[in-house]
Amino acid sequence: MRKIDPFPALLRAFFHEWLAEQRNASVHTIRSYRDTWRLFLRFVAARKGGGVAAVALADLTAGELGAFLAHAEHERKGTIGTRNCRLAAIRSFFGFVAGKEPTYIAQCAEVLAVPIKRGAIPAPCYLEPNEVEAILAQPDRSTLEGMRDHALLSFLYNSGARIQEALDLRPDAIRFEAPHCVRLYGKGRKERISPLWPETVTLLKKLLDRQPRAPSDRLFVNRYGEPLGASGVRFKLASYVQAAAKIVPTLRSKHVTPHSFRHATAVHLVSSGVDITVIRSWLGHVSLDTTSHYAQANLETKRKALEHVGVPAAACQPSWKRDASLLAWLDTL
Structure with missing residues (x-):
């Protein structure tokens, strides 16, 4: 058999x-x-x-x-x-x-026994505040689609959420009363609470007023009422970045994805002096090493740090080199 x-x-x-x-x-x-x-x-x-x-x-x-x-x-x-x-x-x-x-x-x-392959870890491509503003200004907020895109991108920047975390957002996860916050579910079903700006909450409220959703339904949907997909968001974002690059030329050399807003959140928190352990909690990381990779200080932060470092004085010969008796003793060893 x-x-x-x-x-x-x-x-x-x-x-x-x-x-x-x-x-x-x-x-x-x-x-x-x-x-x-x-x-x-x-x-x-x-x-x-x-x-x-x-x-x-x-x-x-x-x-x-x-x-x-x-x-x-x-x-x-x-x-x-x-x-x-x-x-x-x-x-x-x-x-x-x-x-x-x-x-x-x-x-x-x-x-x-087949090993994991190691690769170079490039510095994350983050967006400067003026670049974020230029991108957020592109959606036509007079239309439902533009209002949705503006609210979504603003939410990504405010919360530092991963794209799927944002697309899974439901109205019942948002606290619309002060203090404003949102409950997000990340990798491994880990839950975290992120604060929201009043301006972000206002955008989400306006979107719900124009396109009502049940408390347990996804907030960001397409014209047919179906949940948005990450590929669709990337496609729309590319067009907004292309238009924004005409205003802020530095965007032409950057590969901007929805995850770039997460990087921007981390970098801007660092430059504002927020403790990195707080940023780890904000982004939902388990390891502080992961946060350190995402939340690399930007050039402005590094310039400020350099100002606290004194310019080295003219080089002088170390005392041990000037002490002939010490050198003579070392020669006898």
């Missing part, structure tokens, strides 16, 4: 039992892992010359994984960060398999 390959059942159990039930992973994590496995299975099937249904667990070797990661990085033009995310999704599955199918433990160990 032909042995039934355990791979389909294991992959189903990994998503339904392990990720969804035991780990209680967010829908975004599950979808990210799902997309990785779609790409990986299609890649292995194409190399074997058969369909995805013919791929067996024994075919998913460390060698195939290495080839897939190289393909994702070089042929698909993915970043090293994306490559590592793909690797994490696949390694997570094989860690699960190692505890379910001991006969595949050697194969699992080889896959789990």
Whole structure:
């Protein structure tokens, strides 16, 4: 009797039992892992010359994984960060398999040994206050779409929220009375409270007055009432940045994304003298190292710091070099 390959059942159990039930992973994590496995299975099937249904667990070797990661990085033009995310999704599955199918433990160990790739960490591209103002001035606020875009971008800058956190925003998460604040749900289902400016709250109120939403419905929607997607926001933002660059030319050399507003929030908080531990809480980071990367001081902050450092006096010879007896004693050692 032909042995039934355990791979389909294991992959189903990994998503339904392990990720969804035991780990209680967010829908975004599950979808990210799902997309990785779609790409990986299609890649292995194409190399074997058969369909995805013919791929067996024994075919998913460390060698195939290495080839897939190289393909994702070089042929698909993915970043090293994306490559590592793909690797994490696949390694997570094989860690699960190692505890379910001991006969595949050697194969699992080889896959789990594939290392995370290190890459250069560039300084984050942040926006100066005048650049933020120029971008926020572009949406036509006389239209519903322009009012929505202006409110969304203002909210991103005020709260430092990730784009998906902002797009998941619901009216019942906002405190419209003073003190104004918003409840955000970040990575790993972590909840945090961020303060809001009265001006931001006013923008959100006006948007709700013009386009009422139920307390549990998403606030930012398209013309059909469907929730906005991150790709749509990026597309609209690109047009606003292009128009703003005519007023503020420095924007022409910057790659501005919704995440750039998060960087700008961190940098501007640093330049205002806010303690970095407060910024970590504001942005929802677990590690202070992550905050240090995002909240790098801007040039103005560095110039102010330089003013507190005295100009070095004319170089003089150290005392130990002027002491001939000390040098003579050292020569005897």
